[in-house]
Structure formats: structure tokens, C-alpha cells
Amino acid sequence: xxxxxxxxxxxxxxxxxxxxxxxxxxxxxxxxxxxxxxxxxxxxxxxxxxxxxxxxxxxxxxxxxxxxxxxxxxxxxxxxxxxxxxxx
Numbered sequence: 794x795x796x797x798x799x800x801x802x803x804x805x806x807x808x809x810x811x812x813x814x815x816x817x818x819x820x821x822x823x824x825x826x827x828x829x830x831x832x833x834x835x836x837x838x839x840x841x842x843x844x845x846x847x848x849x850x851x852x853x854x855x856x857x858x859x860x861x862x863x864x865x866x867x868x869x870x871x872x873x874x875x876x877x878x879x880x881x
Contacts, residue, residue, distance in 0.1 A: 819866040821875025832878040
């Protein structure tokens with residue numbers, strides 16, 4: 794069996810970031826988010842994951858997922874440089 798190199802889109806789909814029909818996978822918002830009551834806007838950096846973000850902000854992954862419905866579609870996939878809400 795010959796190994797196939799994957800392009801970026803294929804890798805993101807395997808990681809669970811892309812949904813059928815979407816132009817780009819959801820791993821946050823590529824543009825800064827508007828203010829949201831009870832939350833701060835957080836810019837994801839390269840080595841971030843939701844557990845790390847939750848711990849450093851005194852919240853939980855479930856709470857972050859709840860305030861980011863439609864912004865984060867897979868709790869195991871966030872994108873560096875994208876923006877998410879973090880409850881405060």
C-alpha cells in the first residue's frame with residue numbers, strides 16, 4: 794500500500810475541524826469576536842488547547858464550549874490565531 798501525503802484541508806478534516814460544506818473548519822473565529830457579557834475574547838496561540846485555556850482562566854472546557862456554540866465545533870480542535878470566548 795502506497796502512503797499518500799495529505800493536504801492541509803484533508804488533515805483538518807481528519808482532526809475533526811471541518812464540517813461538510815464549510816469553507817473553513819471551525820476552530821474559533823478568524824476575526825475578533827464582539828464583546829459578550831460574562832466573557833473575554835481570547836486569541837488562541839500555537840500550543841493552546843481548551844484544557845490549558847480553561848485551567849489558566851479558572852473555568853472548565855465545558856463552560857468554554859457552552860459560550861462558543863457555533864464557533865468551536867470540536868472540543869479537540871482549536872486553531873492558533875483564531876478567537877474564542879472564555880467565561881470570566
